[in-house]
Amino acid sequence: MPSAPSSSSPVLVLATLNPHKGRELLALLGAVPFQIKLLSEFPGARLPDETGQTYAENALVKARTAFSLTAALALGDDSGLEVDALGGAPGLHTARFGGPALSDRERWDLLLERLRDVPPARRTARFRCVIALAGPARGEQVVEGVVEGLIAEAPRGSGGFGYDPVFFYPPLGRTFGEISDEEKRRVSHRGKALDAARRLLSE
Template sequence: MPTHRIVLATANPGKIRELRSLLPPNVEVVSAPALGIRLPPETGETFVENALLKARVAAQESGLIALADDSGLEVDALGGRPGVHSARYAGEHADDAQNIARLLRELRDVPLSQRTARFRAVVAIVAPDGREAVVEGTVEGCIAEKPRGRGGFGYDPVFIPCGYDRTFAEMTLEEKNRLSHRAQALQRAVPILLDWLGCTGQAADNDDSS
């Protein structure tokens, strides 16, 4: 069985493991930094623009099919903010606690029924020959009045997915991953990727949910 190599435009080992778990064993996933590729800053105004920006650079410099993602939190009462600025909402070098603190300050007078929000993830797939595809995943929910739980990262301590009374940070990793916006987007990207690689019909032979 021939081995195919693809590049993921991230340095995040968790994202690499997540994608690898969805692919058959003959598809090797390598990170862009491992190939010496410097990823561009996320200067786009949308998740799609940022994902395509990174995937195009990775595909061009590696000569491989590339995947990139961009994701964030959209709060309806804030007109969709923080959106593409989720990671740096409280400033360029802000940490998760500072971002959450700003979010909760801005929602201080908004009742729970009006604190609807969603996590959105976009995955871009770009081939060296110019083919491009974009898929996305979302999970709907609302913003809690104060942080709860110690798991996860980012805005997980204040995000309560619809149908649940716990925040993402109060869930196990397996529970969160079943709902994850990025997992949804990656699952939609995999059939396209396998088709482009000529691996249509193959599935990941991997029972490890980590």
């Protein structure tokens, strides 16, 4: 459940309807001087389609939408996997890579198939996350986090979600699907972006 430091603390709304992402955002954000709520707790909760041309545009649209629905400070995020051998794809279309009906595993399979003849040294990739804040008095602020890695030749591990089992992180010698939640919090793109957001929220 979202945490509440005090009933008199201001509210921070996390602008996501994705339960996996909501749990990760809560864990990564840590201690901030706000009551943290999920957008899904509010009547009429909705988010627009991601039609922006950048991660920042998509994150800002989510934050603005949540702010307009709740009148509270809102945090929106957008993230993607950028594979160099695919010209930066799937990028902004990471969550819909291959079509909206595909499962995570089907997306891994498609990605690995596209990279089937690409040697390990050329399988460089990165996860990028942009966090946007929108709300009263604060206005709008944007921060970013990036983590570099490689696309594994086969999925490894059952942890995390999304593309984690095929994203190999060289400093730890494992995929994001194999590392612990605590390790992922320290090194992930979303962890880095939320560290920056937490500093803004604590000012």
